[in-house]
Amino acid sequence: MRIRTLMLGWEFPPYISGGLGTACFGLTKAMDRLGMPVTFVLPRAKPIRLVAGTGEPVGSESADDPLHYAFRHVRLRPVGAALTPYASAGMVGVASRHASGLDRFGLDLEADSHAIYGPDMVAEVHRYAEKVLQIAETEEFDIIHAHDWMTYPAGVALAAHSGKPLVIHVHSTEFDRSGEHVNQYVYDIERHAMHVANRIIAVSNYTRNIIISRYGVSPEKVEVVYNGVDGHGAYNGGGRQAWPAKTDKVVLFLGRITMQKGPEYFLYAAKKVLEKMNNVKFIMAGDGDLLYGSIELAAHLGIGHQVFFTRFLRGDDVHKAYQMADLYVMPSVSEPFGIAPLEALQHDVPVLVSKQSGIAEAFRNALKVDFWDINEMANKMIAVLRHPPLHEMLRVEGRKEAFRFRWEDSAARVNEIYHATLGVA
Amino acid sequence: MxxxxxxxxxxxxxxxxxxxxxxxxxxxxxxxxxxxxxxxxxxxxxxxxxxxxxxxxxxxxxxxxxxxxxxxxxxxxxxxxxxxxxxxxxxxxxxxxxxxxxxxxxxxxxxxxxxxxxxxxxxxxxxxxxxxxxxxxxxxxxxxxxxxxxxxxxxxxxxxxxxxxxxxxxxxxxxxxxxxxxxxxxxxxxxxxxxxxxxxxxxxxxxxxxxxxxxxxxxxxxxxxxxxxxxxxxxxxxxxxxxxxxxxxxxxxxxxxxxxxxxxxxxxxxxxxxxxxxxxxxxxxxxxxVDVPRLMSWADTERDLSAWLGNAMQQNAITQLYSLERAVKRSDDPDLLEDWRKLQTSDHFYYMCTKWFADGDVHKYFNPYNSPYDSYINFMNVLDNLSMRCRAGRHRHQSQGSITTLLPA
Missing domain, CATH: 3.20.110.20 (7-stranded beta/alpha barrel)
Structure with missing residues (x-):
């Protein structure tokens, strides 16, 4: 049976940063290749012009606009909504209390939300849910698939309204994003959706364990589907860049500079590396609420002249950063999966990842450390920088392994889970 | 019989x-x-x-x-x-x-x-x-x-x-x-x-x-x-x-x-x-x-030495180790010599084997490390220290030598 999915997804790259959009786009493209019919409800901040009567968008800002990706089995249904999964530097707001008539689906919309999330997020989440209900009126589907907390209320509401089963896909939890200082409002949305959902897809066993232990969900309901990585992300053009002067080794942090990503552990380890080696530069590429704090910390540690902050990088600049790097480090405090290390490997950069990540459990040809163990982190950084055979093997074997994480495999697993959820062959 | x-x-x-x-x-x-x-x-x-x-x-x-x-x-x-x-x-x-x-x-x-x-x-x-x-x-x-x-x-x-x-x-x-x-x-x-x-x-x-x-x-x-x-x-x-x-x-x-x-x-x-x-x-x-022109061993189906010397890390580690032989032996330091010899035990190189990495298997059972990369890093850190001891020993010898010549006979 061909199962028709109504997918509540996320804006595709390059419009947002971070792994969620990348994962949604990768999974959806693979489902398309496998011939799985999907209606993808896409929140768009920018106005979209549609060709009258077709629902097809016209015009675009860039050539690789995903709206122009040639899907065959996936239909995109853009909705105007200002949802962004992450806040950028300094964008710490208190969510307002707009409530719109979704209370009947069991959500307490008056909850106070001190958030690392953008302003008016609560209102946006609910506006989005209402629009999803409208769109669904004109759609035929067998199953609902919702990605991360901001789409859960819409998924829960739609499941109640339509009677169709709900699968939620957990790319991260409130505990990953906020540590122990969870936002109660967000936690409640997550917990409610997890308990209402018919199946839960977790991006790793690491995340599955959080879902079971922190949200009290019964283990049988939670399946693990690893992310894939797009072959197209690999960049093969051009030689290595000559900046900074390549007598220096370069260690790269690339990601949002937030508590979750562990930027301070990177800097403490950098300090220790520089005690043993002089010719090392550290690049921190990304934005986030700890950006300024990290710049200050680097200065405070006396290594400011050897740490470079590039802010958020796009497109070619990302490729350039990888080209310069001798080592990519992901020191995340809690990382549900971690697509970024796989992308680094596709760019021929060996990786060191924290053990508190999904990728650490699934990947062999990477170095692994506890995020808090800065001594060991520095020890391993130095080893990669000093021993060419180690660098070479991590790079070559890691790259091979990275290409084994295929979105088609993830999509096929999702398809199995749909069938099991619907109880059909 | x-x-x-x-x-x-x-x-x-x-x-x-x-x-x-x-x-x-x-x-x-x-x-x-x-x-x-x-x-x-x-x-x-x-x-x-x-x-x-x-x-x-x-x-x-x-x-x-x-x-x-x-x-x-x-x-x-x-x-x-x-x-x-x-x-x-x-x-x-x-x-x-x-x-x-x-x-x-x-x-x-x-x-x-x-x-x-x-x-x-x-x-x-x-x-x-x-x-x-x-x-x-x-x-x-x-x-x-x-x-x-x-x-x-x-x-x-x-x-x-x-x-x-x-x-x-x-x-x-x-x-x-x-x-x-x-x-x-x-x-x-x-x-x-x-x-x-x-x-x-x-x-x-x-x-x-x-x-x-x-x-x-x-x-x-x-x-x-x-x-x-x-x-x-x-x-x-x-x-x-x-x-x-x-x-x-x-x-x-x-x-x-x-x-x-x-x-x-x-x-x-x-x-x-x-x-x-x-x-x-x-x-x-x-x-x-029975003619055996090439080295063989009793390991794995290949019966070769790839479990110990099959990858670049293993080759690098063992070559570096034996390159210290002269320095170790000239140091006249029995502890240094013994440490150097204990590092020659083939198991240290076996732990760095990546051959079976994909499917775990026998090799994993006997391996105290979580990964071959970790074992290589650890070994090379030890070797780095051992090589510093060789250098320090040589300096000490030289300086002792010069002191004795200065002493009145």
Missing amino acids: ASVCFYFQVHQPYRLRHYTIFDNGPDYFDDNKNAQVCRKVAHKCYLPTNRLLLELIKAHEGRFKVSFSITGVVLEQFRNYAPEVLATFQELAATGCVEFLAETYYHSLSFLYSPSEFAAQVQAHKELIRELFGQTPQVFRNTELVYSNAVAETIERTGGFKAILAEGADHILGYRSPNYIYRPPNTQNLKLLLKNYRLSDDIAFRFSNPHWSEWPMRAPKFAQWINAVNGNGFTVNLFVDYETFGEHQWEDTGIFDFLRCLPEEVLKHPDNNFMTPSEVADAYESVDI
Whole structure:
């Protein structure tokens, strides 16, 4: 049976940063290749012009606009909504209390939300849910698939309204994003959706364990589907860049500079590396609420002249950063999966990842450390920088392994889970 | 005639402690862990098996015989951590039915990197065996049965050896059987005993595998297979890791019962007997030359050295280690020399193997590290410190030298 999915997804790259959009786009493209019919409800901040009567968008800002990706089995249904999964530097707001008539689906919309999330997020989440209900009126589907907390209320509401089963896909939890200082409002949305959902897809066993232990969900309901990585992300053009002067080794942090990503552990380890080696530069590429704090910390540690902050990088600049790097480090405090290390490997950069990540459990040809163990982190950084055979093997074997994480495999697993959820062959 | 020739390999390395680039003491080895492993394996394998063998040797009044190759590094550890194991090996030696073979003291791959170091380690091991067991080894087996014509030639030149052991690999034997005695090319008197890997692996690997068509294998069935060799060979060389008994094959698999019943079952056939390797070498003439121009070992299906030297990290680590030989030996520092030698133990390179990384497998079971990368990093950090000690030693020597010349005579 061909199962028709109504997918509540996320804006595709390059419009947002971070792994969620990348994962949604990768999974959806693979489902398309496998011939799985999907209606993808896409929140768009920018106005979209549609060709009258077709629902097809016209015009675009860039050539690789995903709206122009040639899907065959996936239909995109853009909705105007200002949802962004992450806040950028300094964008710490208190969510307002707009409530719109979704209370009947069991959500307490008056909850106070001190958030690392953008302003008016609560209102946006609910506006989005209402629009999803409208769109669904004109759609035929067998199953609902919702990605991360901001789409859960819409998924829960739609499941109640339509009677169709709900699968939620957990790319991260409130505990990953906020540590122990969870936002109660967000936690409640997550917990409610997890308990209402018919199946839960977790991006790793690491995340599955959080879902079971922190949200009290019964283990049988939670399946693990690893992310894939797009072959197209690999960049093969051009030689290595000559900046900074390549007598220096370069260690790269690339990601949002937030508590979750562990930027301070990177800097403490950098300090220790520089005690043993002089010719090392550290690049921190990304934005986030700890950006300024990290710049200050680097200065405070006396290594400011050897740490470079590039802010958020796009497109070619990302490729350039990888080209310069001798080592990519992901020191995340809690990382549900971690697509970024796989992308680094596709760019021929060996990786060191924290053990508190999904990728650490699934990947062999990477170095692994506890995020808090800065001594060991520095020890391993130095080893990669000093021993060419180690660098070479991590790079070559890691790259091979990275290409084994295929979105088609993830999509096929999702398809199995749909069938099991619907109880059909 | 079918002579069953048992040789058991006994070895435990000195495992390294976690050693980072920020450490700088010369204490490289994890004494706690090494003691712990030694006692654990003693309890599960060495003690019960030694006692069982003693019992069997007594019961069969000299008709049941075995041989051992016990590395110098494990004998040291027995002495320190499990003296009762050493005592039972000495009891076995006293029965006159147990032969001890020679190998490199440090279970090293020194043959490939330093002829003089290889010779020194073989000599040291011989002396230790003589001291502990009162017999001089007459048969040599190289670490992991690493073997080629060149190893045989070296051993014959060394002198004092009747035979050498190697893997009965298909690619060197062709249609020939491992159950005959052979000789290496370009040697005069040395005999070559080849492992019957099918029957050896039936015990060491397949014994407890319920998916094996012959499972469960009990002693009478195995004895039938031995009997079948009568008329088709002289000897069945069963070369297995001693840890097979109780450690790789747990007691509840019935491995001890198998061993307990085996001598009686084998000896039921009037043409069967048990012999040690030097007895085999004395009793039978070699039938042919076996030419082994390239190095081989008893490991994995490849029977090559790729488990120790197969990747760039392993090559780098071992080359760096042996490049320090001159500096270490010139330092005249016995502690430094001993540390350097303990680092030669082949296990350290085995831990860096990435060959089976994809599917875990046997290699993982014996590996104290989570990944081959971690083991390489740890080893290289230790080596870095060792090399600093070499340099420091040289400076001290030089400065001491200059001071003495300044002193009035």
